[in-house]
Amino acid sequence: MIWHLLGAGAIGQLFATRLIDAGVSVRILSRQPSDYYQLHLLEGKDKRTYMLHADAIDAEEPIKHLLICTKAPDTLDAIQAHQHRICSNAHILLLQNGMGQHEAVQALFPNANIWAGITTAGAWRSDPFTLHCVSQGTTEIGLLNTRSLGLPDDWEKLLPQPIAAANIRLSLWRKLAINCAINPLTAVHQCLNGELVNNPVFLEQMQAICDEVEKVINALDQPLFETSLIEHALLVANQTAKNRSSMLTDVLNSRPTEIDFITGYLCNQADQLGISLPFNQALLQQVKSLTS
Ligand code: KPL
Numbered sequence: 001m002i003w004h005l006l007g008a009g010a011i012g013q014l015f016a017t018r019l020i021d022a023g024v025s026v027r028i029l030s031r032q033p034s035d036y037y038q039l040h041l042l043e044g045k046d047k048r049t050y051m052l053h054a055d056a057i058d059a060e061e062p063i064k065h066l067l068i069c070t071k072a073p074d075t076l077d078a079i080q081a082h083q084h085r086i087c088s089n090a091h092i093l094l095l096q097n098g099m100g101q102h103e104a105v106q107a108l109f110p111n112a113n114i115w116a117g118i119t120t121a122g123a124w125r126s127d128p129f130t131l132h133c134v135s136q137g138t139t140e141i142g143l144l145n146t147r148s149l150g151l152p153d154d155w156e157k158l159l160p161q162p163i164a165a166a167n168i169r170l171s172l173w174r175k176l177a178i179n180c181a182i183n184p185l186t187a188v189h190q191c192l193n194g195e196l197v198n199n200p201v202f203l204e205q206m207q208a209i210c211d212e213v214e215k216v217i218n219a220l221d222q223p224l225f226e227t228s229l230i231e232h233a234l235l236v237a238n239q240t241a242k243n244r245s246s247m248l249t250d251v252l253n254s255r256p257t258e259i260d261f262i263t264g265y266l267c268n269q270a271d272q273l274g275i276s277l278p279f280n281q282a283l284l285q286q287v288k289s290l291t292s
Pocket residue numbers: 097178179182183193236240243244245246247
């Protein structure tokens with residue numbers, strides 16, 4: 001079996017190495033003409049080297065298993081170049097931040113098996129060929145439109161083994177809610193996650209976001225946590241106090257952010273439910289203006 005990979009950034013490369021360790025073939029779908037490269041993975045005291053093979057640009061072999069680790073806004077563009085090769089009943093696993101892109105991929109491939117995944121694994125690259133894994137984290141995966149438990153083909157062999165999520169939509173919402181509470185504020189205030197907890201003004205704004213997110217969650221009748229969202233968001237902000245959020249990192253690097261797939265998704269859901277979210281709507285526009 002071959003897993004094709006779209007999005008060979010830090011997380012994409014990390015899962016490529018996990019699949020290779022499990023004896024699975026991985027082919028990278030890249031825009032570069034190179035057909036393989038060496039990747040060094042540094043994890044704890046280990047240093048391992050992997051050969052990552054890329055498909056030729058004109059490859060025609062059908063794609064039956066596709067892992068997508070691009071940033072959410074890049075998903076459809078990235079797929080487009082390879083769309084003709086993707087089997088209608090392919091297994092497509094989206095391991096990304098945000099929500100909304102899964103439905104867009106399902107609409108392109110109505111008969112495909114769409115899997116969604118979220119991970120807390122931490123990895124970064126000191127150069128394109130050197131990957132540092134700082135935490136194995138946990139990875140949850142589930143089929144998007146059914147409640148059947150299971151993992152995509154071969155993923156049960158991965159170490160650490162991903163968790164088969166009974167309700168991956170709930171897990172996606174939990175992650176989205178936390179990202180709504182932390183990411184846009186860190187981008188607007190250009191601050192580390194921990195500063196949101198220590199600055200009373202930022203904290204009040206975080207509370208306002210969480211109150212609005214909870215309005216949507218209540219209307220969807222989908223409780224996320226047993227306690228309030230703000231408690232969980234503060235916990236994550238504290239645990240990642242020294243981190244620069246992914247959204248702030250994108251802003252500082254003048255890259256498009258995932259705001260449309262985080263706060264934007266939340267605001268769309270609210271619109272459909274007839275709920276107004278003035279605070280989140282304003283933040284959505286503010287973050288968009290940072291990178292426009
Ligand atoms: O997931 C994150 C992100 O930066 O995207 C958080 C939880 C905010 C940690 O930085």
